Structures are given as structure tokens and as C-alpha cells.
Amino acid sequence: MADAKYDVLGIGNAIFDVLVKADEAFLEAHGMAKGGMALIDEARAAAIYRDMGPATEMSGGSAANTIVGIASLGARAAYVGKVRDDQIGRMYAHDIRAAGVAFETRPAAGGPATGCSYILVTADGERTMNTYLGAAQDLTPADIDEGEIAAAAITYLEGYLWDPKNAKEAFVKAAAIAHGAGRQVALTLSDAFCVDRYRDEFLDLMRKRTVDLIFANEAELHSLYQTGDFDTALKQLRADAKLGVVTRSEKGCVVASPDGVIAVPAYPIEAIVDTTGAGDLFAAGFLFGVVRNAGHENAGRLGALAAAEVIQHIGARPQVSLKELAKQAGLPV
Template sequence: MADAKYDVLGIGNAIFDVLVRTDEAFLSRHGMARGSMALIDEARAGAIYQDMGPATEMSGGSAANTIVGVANFGARAAYVGKIKDDQIGRLYAHDIRAAGVAFETMPATDGPATGCSYILVTPDGERTMNTYLGAAQDLTPADIDEAQIAASRIVYLEGYLWDPASAKQAFVKAATIAHGAGRQVALTLSDSFCVDRYRDEFLELMRKGTVDLVFANEAELRSLYQTADFDSALKQFRVDAKLGVVTRSEKGCVVAAKDGVTAVPAFPIEQLVDTTGAGDLFAAGFMFGLVRDAGYENAGRLGALAAAEVIQHIGARPQTSLKELAQQNGLPV
């Protein structure tokens, strides 16, 4: 196998994040289900934006947040996602490259605007997302660079990509190239509503070995197996996935491998501010641990550390060096 140019390459919906603190009244006024992720059109995006208060803005999308976390740990990271050559698209490209991520996807010159997500954070730290996919859903197999995929140790895909048909094809093409080059493919299930829509297809990806590593939270795992019983869902997850990781908020995480289950506690935090990016940053730490051959327990601890850092402030980007935090906590970097 040739040496890898990148440790982790992520493929996802390139979404410009607009984060704002709000209250339950705002959510009910706009008919939003608290804690959900809804896909919206340009008109609804405009209506929400007009009614919002001051916001924090940054390049985002689930896989992009993860890849920025990977780079923050000091690993070599790349990202593939579709933007338009417009003002927000240019902001997006500059922002993600400034975070140390290789980003070479050609922007679209026509079609819908660069995607954006309005992330409303209530006082309890819960996030409610309204996402206009825009140009992000126009990712196609042509945007997948074979050499770049083959040169990445882990190719990380987000479940949200399963919505647009052309992105789904890009996802499968990338997985095929990665396996042909002896690389690993990881998938995050993204959210329980996404699992509700694509349960059978996600299970097939796991059972056929299209993906080697699957990230889920408790809600997604229960949705995947349509059961309220965590233990029975976990048991089936171990059968279906080569390697599965389930995040359990303050209970930490469970690494489900064929040869056993490893439970890893959460890192203590001083204050929960915003859960945006918790799962994304957990995945960053876990994959960083894998590429550093740190073992499942240390990988879980690195994931827990990254998640703990990001939920103590607004936004899905680390505000302190994850590499330095890991060193301070005696974790391998």
C-alpha cells in the first residue's frame, strides 16, 4: 500500500453555519421541533434569518467540522464538498483552508447558492437546525478525485449525503476507490431523522462492508434498529458493523468491535453551552486515535476530549488546541 498523503479525508455537505442563541418561543413561532434537523428552501431560510438575533458564522457541515477537528489534533486532513462561487462560498473556502484543511473541490459557477444552516441554540445547550442545502446537494461523482481518495488512510462520509442522488453516487464511488487502495471507510449516521429515511440502505452499507467504521449516537442507534432497548440494539450493531462507536452524551461512549465492547467515560466539563458539533468532534478524536494506532480506549478518550472542548462554547470549531489538550491529559498525539 502506498504511503498516505492524508490521514483523514471527509466528504460531506459544505454548509455555512449561522449560529444564534434563542429561546423556545422562537422555535414554536417558526414551527420547529426542538433538537431536530429540518431541510428548508431558500424562502424559509430568508424568513428565519430575518427574525434571528446576532449570529456566529463559520464554514461547517458535519463532515467539515470533523475534518477541522482532525487537523486541529495535528493530523493531515482534506475535505470534499460543493460550494458555489459566490460570496458565502468564497468565505467558506477561505475559512476551512485557514483551519489547516486541504480543500480542492471546484466551486459551481451556476445553480443554487452555497448551502447554509441556521443553528438555533436554546439555553439548555440543545441545537435545532434548519438547513438549506443549496449547492452542497450538487456534489457529483465527478467531484471525487481518485488519486486524492486513494491517498487517504480513512475516508469519512456523512449520512446526510444520502439525501441527494448524485451525492449518494459520489459517496459509493469514493468508498470503492478507498477499498481498492486498501484504505478504510467511515460513516456517521448524522441524525435519527436521517436514519428513519435511509435505515435499510445504511444497514446494507454496513452488512456489505461498504463502510468499515460507523459512528452513531444513542438516538440514531435506536432508530436504526427500531427499538428502545439500548443493549439489544448494541448487540445487533456488533453483528452488522465491522467496528461501531456509539456516543452516549454524559455517559461517554461504547466502542463495539467483533471481539468485545469497550466503554469509555465522558470527559468532565464545567458548563454545557452548545451541543453543536459534539458528535462531529468526537469522530475527529476517535479517527485521530485510529490513525495514530492508539487503540480503541485511547481513541475513545481522544474523542471524548474533543467533544468536551467543543460543547463548552458556541460553535462546532475547537477554540483551543486539541493537540495540546491531549498532551496535557496524557493522551497519545
């Protein structure tokens, strides 16, 4: 993959995160399903924000968090996502570039504000997201630069892109360009509720080989195959996907391919503070391992390490150099 300009290019909903600690009563009072992601309109966003306590604000978005993690590991990373040319949009662009990520998507001059996600973190570290897509839903196929996609060893896509119609078309266009250039395409299923909405379409993407590598957590896997039995779902995944990686929280992860299954343990942590971004950063470590040809087991270990770092503080992006952490752990960087 040495001829690639980028190791990984991510495409996703560019979302600004507003994180706040909350109790179960707050979730109940606002009719929120704990641990999920709900799409909300501007009025509901304003109502939630009004009732929230003091917040931590930072740039986010699932694929963007992954791409920042990849840059932190020392790889060449790029991101495609739509913000509005407003104050939050400018902050967003600054943050992702400051993290060492190439970000060239033209901001929207008008239309909805830059997207925001209001993330309630309960005492157990579980996050509940309420997302106003805003300008993110205006990502269109015209924002996909053929040269950029063809120059990336892996194009990484988030399942949340399946919500806005234009973004879905951008996703399919990018996958076709990547494969036309002999590159790989990876997809994270994003959220069990997202899988509920688009189960058949996601299965189609896997079975038609529109995507080569699938990331899912246990809830997403169970939702995808509508079974509560892990082994049954895993067997289906192996039949449907070229390569599938399933994260299992403290149980680590399994890497599944038609050739077999490799289990990789979770990385030890002191305490869970906030699970926001755990899957995103796991994907960062795993993708880094893939582009470095480190093998599936080492890729899983790199993923576990990156996820362990991010769940021990508030926010979905690393606070220390993941490259240094990996070096200290004796992992290939």
C-alpha cells in the first residue's frame, strides 16, 4: 500500500459533540433510549440543550473520531464531511486539521447549521446520543473527490451515512471509486438502531462486496441477524463478510473471516469514564494494523489499546499519542 497518498480516508457525518453528565431520571424525563442514538430536529436540540448541565464541547462524528485516532497512531489520514461556514463549523475544521488530518470538504455557505450531538453520559460511563444532523446531511456525491478516494489505501465509511439520502449516494460513489482503484472499503455499522433501520441494505452491501471489512459491536451484530445467539450471528457474519470484526466490550473482540475466528482480549483499564468513541477508536487501531500489514491479531490488539485510552476520559478523541502508547505496549507502529 506504499503507493497510497493516504493510509485511511474516512467519510462521515461531521458532528460537533456536546457532552454532559446526566442521571437516568434526565433520560427518562426526555424520553431517551439509554445507550442509543436518536436523530432530532432543531427544536428538540434546543430543548435538550436548555435542560442540560455544564457541558464539554468538542468536534466529533463517528468516522471523524476514527480518522483522528489513525492520525494519532502516525498514519496518513484524510476526512470528508460537511459543515456549515458558521462558528462551530470553523471550529470543527480547525480541530480536525490540528489533529493532523487532511480535510478539504468545502463548507456549506447556507442551509442548516453545523450538526451537533447532545451526548448524555451516565455514571456507568454509558452514552446516549441525540443528534441534529444539520449541515452534515448536505454531504452529496459532488463532495466526493475521485482523486482523493483513489489515493487512499482504505476508504472508511460510517453506517450513520445511510440516514441522509445524499450522503448514502456519496457513500456508494466512494466505494465504487475505491474498488475501481484496487483499494479496500471498510464500514462500521454505527449503532443497533441504525442497523434496525437499514438491515437489508447493510446485508446487501456485505454480500455484494460493496464493502470489504465490517465493524460491529455485539448489539449491532444481534440486530443485523435478528438473533440473540452470538455464535449463530457470528456464523452468519463469516458467510456474508469478507472480513468482520466484532467488539465485545470487556470481553475484547473477535476477528471473523471465512478462514476462521481469532479472539483478542480487551486491554486492561483502571476505570470506565465515558464509552463515547470506544468503537470509533477500536476501528482506528484495527485499520492502522491492516494498513501496516500487522496481521489480524495485532490489529485487534491495536484496536483494544486505542479503545482503552478513549474510555478512560470524557470525549471521543485520544488525549495522548496513541503511537507512543502502542510503542510502550510493544505493538507494531
